Amino acid sequence: MIRNERDLEVTPEPSNDDMPDMGMARLDPTASRLKYRLERLMLTPIFRFALRVALPIAVVVGGVSAWFSVENNREAFNLMVADVRAAVESRPEFQVKLMAIDGASEPVAELIRAELPYNFPISSFDVDLSEMQARIGGLDPIRSVEVRIRQGGVLQIDVDERKPAVLWRTADGLRLLDEAGVLVGPANSRGDRPDLPVIAGEASEDAVAQALRLWSVSGPIQMRLRGFERIGARRWDVVLDRDQRIMLPEKQPVQALERVIAMAMAPQVDLLARDLTVVDLRLPRRPVIRMTDQATQQMWRIKLIEAGLGTGN
Numbered sequence: 001m002i003r004n005e006r007d008l009e010v011t012p013e014p015s016n017d018d019m020p021d022m023g024m025a026r027l028d029p030t031a032s033r034l035k036y037r038l039e040r041l042m043l044t045p046i047f048r049f050a051l052r053v054a055l056p057i058a059v060v061v062g063g064v065s066a067w068f069s070v071e072n073n074r075e076a077f078n079l080m081v082a083d084v085r086a087a088v089e090s091r092p093e094f095q096v097k098l099m100a101i102d103g104a105s106e107p108v109a110e111l112i113r114a115e116l117p118y119n120f121p122i123s124s125f126d127v128d129l130s131e132m133q134a135r136i137g138g139l140d141p142i143r144s145v146e147v148r149i150r151q152g153g154v155l156q157i158d159v160d161e162r163k164p165a166v167l168w169r170t171a172d173g174l175r176l177l178d179e180a181g182v183l184v185g186p187a188n189s190r191g192d193r194p195d196l197p198v199i200a201g202e203a204s205e206d207a208v209a210q211a212l213r214l215w216s217v218s219g220p221i222q223m224r225l226r227g228f229e230r231i232g233a234r235r236w237d238v239v240l241d242r243d244q245r246i247m248l249p250e251k252q253p254v255q256a257l258e259r260v261i262a263m264a265m266a267p268q269v270d271l272l273a274r275d276l277t278v279v280d281l282r283l284p285r286r287p288v289i290r291m292t293d294q295a296t297q298q299m300w301r302i303k304l305i306e307a308g309l310g311t312g313n
Contacts, residue, residue, distance in 0.1 A: 095121040097153040104159040108141045112157065115139065124149055140183045166208055166215075167193060169200040169227070181208040201230030201237075211236065213254050220261050221272065235282070244272060247280045256281045 041047045067073050097120055101109045115135055118127075133147040136157065144160040162184045164176040174187040176196075187193060197215040199208065211228045214236060218225055221240065229237045236253055238246035248256050260279055264272040271279065278290035 094124050095153050096124050096127060096149060096155050097121045099155040099157065101157045101159060104141075104157075104161050108139075108159065108161055111139060111141065112136055112159070118155075121153070124153075127155065140185050143178075164193065164196060165212060167196050167198045168205055169198055174198075177205055177208055179208060179212060181205045197225070198227030199230065200227060201233075203233035204228070204230035206233075207236075210253065214238065214248075214257055217254055217258055218261065220265055224272075240272065243277055245278050247278060247282055249282050249284055252284075256284060 068077070099113070099116070099118070099120065101112055104112065116132060127149065129147050129149070133145055136142055136145045136147065136159070141162050142159060143162045146158045148156050150156045162178040162182060164184045165179040166177050167187055167190065168175040168177050174190065176184040176187050176193070177199075178184055190198065197211060199205075199211050204211070207230060214228060215222075218238070224240045224242075224244075226239045226241060229239055231237055231247075235250040236248045238248065238257060240246070246257065246260055260271065260281065263269045275292045275294065276289050277292055278288070280288035280290065
């Protein structure tokens with residue numbers, strides 16, 4: 001019996017290439033969802049930053065905080081820091097050994113030394129330059145000051161000292177003022193500073209500049225000048241010896257004083273050598289002269305004699 005040709009065909013056996021590779025299937029990333037998600041997270045910048053930076057920092061901070069939470073550990077750490085700081089601050093290169101003061105007179109320098117009672121040597125870490133500069137700058141004779149530590153362990157103090165310009169007479173005594181009317185310090189007596197003019201009166205300290213201009217033109221009468229008195233906080237009176245007074249106007253007082261001095265120096269007039277008490281220039285166009293009582297009586301006697309109404313006695 002002849003078989004069908006289709007029955008005679010031989011079915012080929014499957015080869016190894018046609019068999020599924022079980023190992024490759026296990027390596028397929030789609031086989032593990034967790035691994036896939038982790039790989040996706042690693043592609044996220046925020047997750048990488050948190051894993052590589054934030055997490056280590058958190059671990060370190062947590063460990064340090066846990067260590068410092070123990071009181072004995074804190075005390076030991078503070079003691080170690082104090083020892084290290086003391087060792088550094090006590091080194092010779094950080095020691096201030098001397099104090100140098102430049103630009104100040106000897107009385108002002110002594111005042112500064114009294115204000116800063118430091119025992120040298122002292123560590124530069126214990127010197128508060130800002131606080132020291134504020135204390136020195138608060139002294140009356142000091143206009144400005146610069147404090148620094150220069151090489152060699154020297155505390156350098158550069159002072160711009162106020163220069164006394166006038167003597168200010170008050171109810172509490174004499175005071176020294178500079179050209180701006182700022183207090184410089186006390187004065188013991190007028191004889192200590194005969195080179196300075198004396199001012200007094202209401203708000204005279206606010207008009208020091210004008211008083212100095214009057215002083216600058218009063219050269220011919222300075223030997224007789226006793227001072228300048230401020231009247232009503234508006235104008236000046238020039239006070240001379242022999243109880244004489246020049247009453248200056250509120251406006252242009254310097255020019256008015258120059259006119260009086262010119263009349264005083266003229267031989268034909270010699271105004272201030274006469275028996276008068278007041279030269280009133282408050283109204284520049286109508287100057288007034290007030291004579292002494294004796295001179296007034298003598299004038300009236302002369303007038304009576306000229307009128308034939310009296311005698312020379």
